[in-house]
Amino acid sequence: DSGVTQTPKHLITATGQRVTLRCSPRSGDLSVYWYQQSLDQGLQFLIQYYNGEERAKGNILERFSAQQFPDLHSELNLSSLELGDSALYFCASSGGQGHEQYFGPGTRLTVT
Amino acid sequence: AQSVAQPEDQVNVAEGNPLTVKCTYSVSGNPYLFWYVQYPNRGLQFLLKYITGDNLVKGSYGFEAEFNKSQTSFHLKKPSALVSDSALYFCAAARGNTPLVFGKGTRLSVIA
Numbered sequence: 465d466s467g468v469t470q471t472p473k474h475l476i477t478a479t480g481q482r483v484t485l486r487c488s489p490r491s492g493d494l495s496v497y498w499y500q501q502s503l504d505q506g507l508q509f510l511i512q513y514y515n516g517e518e519r520a521k522g523n524i525l526e527r528f529s530a531q532q533f534p535d536l537h538s539e540l541n542l543s544s545l546e547l548g549d550s551a552l553y554f555c556a557s558s559g560g561q562g563h564e565q566y567f568g569p570g571t572r573l574t575v576t
Numbered sequence: 577a578q579s580v581a582q583p584e585d586q587v588n589v590a591e592g593n594p595l596t597v598k599c600t601y602s603v604s605g606n607p608y609l610f611w612y613v614q615y616p617n618r619g620l621q622f623l624l625k626y627i628t629g630d631n632l633v634k635g636s637y638g639f640e641a642e643f644n645k646s647q648t649s650f651h652l653k654k655p656s657a658l659v660s661d662s663a664l665y666f667c668a669a670a671r672g673n674t675p676l677v678f679g680k681g682t683r684l685s686v687i688a
Contacts, residue, residue: 466621497675512675520673554619569618570619
């Protein structure tokens with residue numbers, strides 16, 4: 465158990481809908497990262513937050529947004545969903561520069 | 577731009593034999609290097625990291641990796657493979673506060 469929790473584990477929704485994925489980092493970790501894993505694209509970095517502030521942005525679509533709350537949990541919002549958004553979405557947390565990231569179990573999103 | 581290459585999509589090895597999973601990186605300056613393992617339907621698990629110091633890094637489950645600056649490589653090794661080592665392995669690199677860049681992954685299959 466990494467100490468990072470993600471909810472829900474599975475999500476099935478229709479095209480055009482909006483969903484919210486939730487992540488709670490390990491106790492004490494200030495950084496939260498979101499990744500998308502799909503068969504054809506591999507593991508893609510989406511966005512990083514550090515202590516409530518956006519720190520880095522990767523290949524995140526404009527239809528996607530995220531935030532980190534004062535209690536350090538984070539949410540990833542995906543809107544106007546398309547079939548191609550079906551993937552595993554992982555959250556990770558770390559203690560800072562040079563520290564390893566600890567990954568949650570992921571949320572499997574299926575868009576039908 | 578930073579990049580990580582894992583030249584082999586699949587590595588097959590017999591149980592009890594040594595295994596090597598290859599990784600090369602392109603990161604300016606001094607990199608932070610990591611190996612992660614992913615079992616089916618699970619999140620990534622941290623195996624080991626190189627930050628500085630001894631080029632041979634020992635990690636979880638008997639794995640080790642050797643940092644070679646001249647060849648910009650960070651190959652993962654284990655002296656004696658187990659069937660339970662069969663999984664997807666990811667190499668990752670970062671520099672300073674930049675987000676981790678992951679390789680595409682190598683599927684290791686250990687055959688009894």
